Amino acid sequence: MLVIFGGLPGSGKTTISRALATRLGAVHVRVDTIEQAIRSSGDPSHDIGPAGYVVGYGVAEDNLTLGSVVIADSVNPLEITRDAWLAVAARSAVTAIEVEVICSDKIEHRRRAEARKTDVEGLVKPTWQQIVEHVYEDWGQRPIVVDTAAKNVQEIVDALIVRLGN
Template sequence: MLIAMAGLPGVGKSAIADAIGERLGLAVVSVDPIESAILQAGIDGDQPTGLAAYLVAETLADAVLQSGRGVIVDAVNAVTPAREQWVRLAARRDVAVRFIAVECSDPEVHRSRLESRERDLAPLEEPTWHAVERSLDEWEDWSGESADVRRLTIDTLRPLEECVAEAVEFVRA
């Protein structure tokens, strides 16, 4: 199985992905640490490091699937091409694919989480609240092949444990 997370920075995708992975024994491949490593290697930030990180994540997720294990891809997945990347990978490996869309319906809580998190991913810079607002404006509706995939939307205003329990139930169904 391939589970692809989706949601703006700071909504709680990684916390949920990590908890699901731990509970179900699934590998978690996260795009942000990959992009950080690309930048650490000296690749200029003006280059498409985000795209490169998604492609590396796809390669890693593919290797996990080839080994017979399931994988969770932890990424923003804001646009249709990114989402369909995971649909195509699941089809190539003949495994089920699910999306878990994560949101935080209270902008003040979301902003507070974003501004207080510390992930130690230098030189990758943490997004500002202004950048997240811009990302929201650029967020694409679910369309194409990814629109047909089973998807759960979780609002992280609820306690993490409730969100994780709902996600685990969704994945197992």
């Protein structure tokens, strides 16, 4: 199974995806970590474009073909990136589940975004203004939507486990 997370920075997707990966014993593929590793390997001012996502697709596919459950953790802002994750699942002949993480309380979302520390060396977190202005296409009816303003991590993971059939 490939569980594809998406959501604006600071919404809680890494917290939820890590907790779910731990609970399922799954592989956690985090695009932020991959992108920062790419930046650290060369000119940090160079725009890495889609490279982090493309690497993430490959790492996810390798692990899916080994029979692992994979949790993909990225902003996943565009339909093209979401479709690419779905293509990874299709090539690997596994079920894909899409999960959009939101924080409906904008004051809380801003507080989290401004207060959080980076856990990836060298990664600069976006400002609130950058988050608000981030290009983020509507998912339509595709995903399971979880609201981190409404429930705590354990409640969200418990509900996801039920939805995933585990």
